[in-house]
Amino acid sequence: MWKISVLLALAGLSSVCQAADKREGRLVALSRTEISDVTPTVIQNRFFTKKLRAETGASFGTVLNESYSQTKTVGGRFGLFLTEKVGVEYNFAQFRSDDSSDLIALRSQEVCIERECRSIEPSFIRLNRMHQTQVVTAPIYGKINLLDTLILYSDLTLSAGVARVSTTQGEKWAFTPGIGQRFYFSKSFSLRVDVTDIYLKEKLVSGSKSKENWRHNWIAQAGLSVFLNSWEP
Numbered sequence: 001m002w003k004i005s006v007l008l009a010l011a012g013l014s015s016v017c018q019a020a021d022k023r024e025g026r027l028v029a030l031s032r033t034e035i036s037d038v039t040p041t042v043i044q045n046r047f048f049t050k051k052l053r054a055e056t057g058a059s060f061g062t063v064l065n066e067s068y069s070q071t072k073t074v075g076g077r078f079g080l081f082l083t084e085k086v087g088v089e090y091n092f093a094q095f096r097s098d099d100s101s102d103l104i105a106l107r108s109q110e111v112c113i114e115r116e117c118r119s120i121e122p123s124f125i126r127l128n129r130m131h132q133t134q135v136v137t138a139p140i141y142g143k144i145n146l147l148d149t150l151i152l153y154s155d156l157t158l159s160a161g162v163a164r165v166s167t168t169q170g171e172k173w174a175f176t177p178g179i180g181q182r183f184y185f186s187k188s189f190s191l192r193v194d195v196t197d198i199y200l201k202e203k204l205v206s207g208s209k210s211k212e213n214w215r216h217n218w219i220a221q222a223g224l225s226v227f228l229n230s231w232e233p
Contacts, residue, residue: 048187049084051081051082052082053081053228053229054078054227054229055080055081055228056078056225057192057223058077058223058224059075059076059221060222060223061073061219061221063095063127063218063219064219065216065217066217067102068100068102068103069098069099069103069124070098071096071097071098072095072096073093073094073095073096073127073221074094075130076091077089077090077091078090079136086135086136086138087135087136087137088135089136090132091131091132091134092130092131093219094128095126095127097126097127097128107120107121123204124202124204125202125203126167126168127166128168129165130164130165130174131163132161133163134159134160134161134178136157136158137157137159138158138182140155140156141154142156152183152185153184154181154182155184156179157180157182159177159178159194159196160175161175169203172200172201174198174200175200176197176198177197178195178196178197179194180192180193180194180195188226188227189224189225190224190225190226191223191225192224193220193221193222194220194221194222195219196218196219197218198216198219200215201213201214201215202214202215
């Protein structure tokens, strides 16, 4: 009996292979009741375009790599994708900096030199305001299926630009490379998560000596964006 079953199974497999050959390599979808030669699509193209659609948005975030302060930021942006993958963007950010617990503890200590005592005040830079212009590219596109109820379209974005930054050490120019992820909920609205490096020179003072060195200021931001026009080619 088992030999007959094996022979029938091999015969069925052979017939499926022959059917696939006759369809010139097209994928055959099998179900309980029928055989279909319709090729399934796993990843479709995005159902809307970004090209020449003006975009604006707002965001909030924090500076990740500070020791002596805790800095929050709020800001806005305006951008335009020139193609589906490349665009330009202007960003404005306002920073609010508070003393960290480490700085408060350090200031509570005193150093005495020749009967003169003073609290310890470390040298560091605080960010106040930023105007940034950058080029944005979206080389990788995908989608996420959430429990078969909602499909989120997403872009991985890379950016590079320059910024004019107001700091406690004066106005400075900065380089601003970044990386981000965008999740589109509709043809107009998206959620953005970005990490940007504000790379600038800071002045460090030690006694009567001072020096300048380059410093990374990693900013993590999240916010919403909306396309202002719904025109599509």
